[in-house]
């Protein structure tokens with residue numbers, strides 16, 4: 110396109126966007142969730158070409174049952190907009206609806222074609238191969254994480270979803286096609302990944318590209334949070350290091366906003382179609398591609414889909430999709446010859462593959478990483494995401510009856526950590542939180558859980574930023590304690606301490622007269638008397654303070670932290 114033509118088309122686009130913005134002021138608006146935003150972005154940037162909007166019922170059924178659109182072209186997964194029953198009742202065919210991001214910023218106008226209640230169990234059976242949410246996380250997401258009604262219709266874009274990070278890498282299909290052409294790339298091998306890549310991956314990608322005579326388009330999936338994954342920014346910086354290890358003009362990095370369904374072969378096929386839209390001629394597919402239980406680097410694991418099924422499906426449809434399947438082979442390192450080999454061709458049993466889990470363990474344990482495994486500049490990046498435990502933040506969560514000794518132990522720990530001066534320390538004591546953060550809450554089960562998860566949220570932020578959080582609420586219920594454990598252990602250490610001092614001792618202490626009041630019937634719902642305390646099922650430590658001093662109790666916790674490597 111000539112530059113005058115391009116400026117003219119931009120002007121037309123801006124004028125049209127302004128018209129749509131005015132129109133949207135009077136329309137019903139739907140604020141899209143993260144998954145829906147990813148789908149919308151791919152509809153607007155034509156990553157999902159030939160789709161021009163969210164599928165209507167006929168197309169949806171055809172895709173679910175026969176994997177094709179109404180014109181017969183291959184399409185393996187439904188791309189639908191799910192809404193609540195309440196929203197569905199407010200919609201009629203022909204109506205225009207504003208589609209906003211989570212902050213209410215207008216992204217597109219949807220012209221509704223139909224609204225229906227899909228049989229999501231049937232969808233799950235067809236698309237995922239099971240309708241049991243217990244055995245497949247994708248099915249769980251579909252049945253429990255999406256709304257019950259679907260809305261179909263074409264979308265007209267006002268703006269692509271806004272990103273502020275790594276803008277130079279957020280390439281649309283038209284941008285990648287233009288860049289491939291300008292680079293003289295006629296054959297391009299698309300490589301989709303969610304894992305961090307290392308030296309053996311370079312050999313793997315290099316060999317595959319050489320075999321088919323193609324350059325490489327590395328397009329990692331970014332966006333949805335994967336618990337336990339390397340921190341997002343480190344992840345991308347590692348991809349940048351990875352691409353720097355290839356000869357000039359051989360590899361390009363671009364970020365894809367795809368929301369994975371973990372639908373195995375069908376998902377691999379959709380990813381292949383997307384890569385074709387981004388300008389690739391070949392697509393690398395792993396044996397366990399998009400399997401919900403897939404792991405990088407050949408870690409042994411029980412897969413949901415048959416090994417190799419994804420490769421077969423993508424290869425089977427290659428002529429119709431216009432993109433060829435290239436099988437992905439795992440590589441290992443043979444120390445004797447100092448060379449990398451496809452795992453099946455390794456000259457000796459001793460050839461080494463380090464798995465993602467082992468790498469993570471080595472990083473957090475502060476162990477060395479052999480140079481044949483990860484380049485030193487990538488190790489530096491990874492060390493930021495996986496600091497050794499002695500540099501990670503952690504939370505000590507003391508739970509137990511009133512008077513069991515939580516606050517006293519917490520105060521001793523606070524002083525000890527302040528003395529060490531290694532990390533910033535925050536004490537989130539039950540009474541203090543009640544005054545400052547949860548003053549409106551009662552002592553009902555619901556409110557206690559809310560209070561405890563609020564404490565957990567604050568502790569998770571402190572832990573994430575490398576600090577120490579000491580929490581000391583009663584926390585009588587397992588559900589909120591488990592939620593805190595799951596949240597906080599994503600970011601650092603979590604030590605649950607059950608201060609298990611028996612009720613009789615707590616009652617004898619009765620520093621606040623709480624038990625006396627409860628026994629006299631002056632207050633209701635006191636934990637241990639008329640309200641339950643459910644002991645933690647698997648606390649890291651159990652401390653009964655009836656026979657030990659506060660200092661001794663604190664020392665037990667410090668010892669545990671030292672054993673676990675959190676304190677040097």
Ligand SMILES: Nc1ncnc2c1ncn2[C@@H]1O[C@H](COP(=O)(O)OS(=O)(=O)O)[C@@H](OP(=O)(O)O)[C@H]1O
Pocket residue numbers: 510511512516539540543552556557558560561581582583584585621623632633634635636640
């Ligand atoms: N009904 C009832 N049950 C238990 N405790 C009561 C109640 N009413 C007031 N208090 C005082 O509030 C403190 C407990 O609040 P928490 O926020 O730690 O409780 S919870 O975790 O939300 O269950 C607790 O403080 P601690 O003694 O420091 O534990 C009590 O003094």
Ligand SMILES: Nc1ncnc2c1ncn2[C@@H]1O[C@H](COP(=O)(O)OP(=O)(O)O)[C@@H](O)[C@H]1O
Pocket residue numbers: 509510511512513514515516517518581618620654655657658659660662
């Ligand atoms: N080993 C111990 N650890 C903690 N507190 C103890 C210990 N031995 C005796 N106590 C006494 O028990 C009481 C516990 O009160 P507190 O720490 O406020 O409990 P909680 O915060 O669990 O309600 C304090 O008076 C404290 O001096």
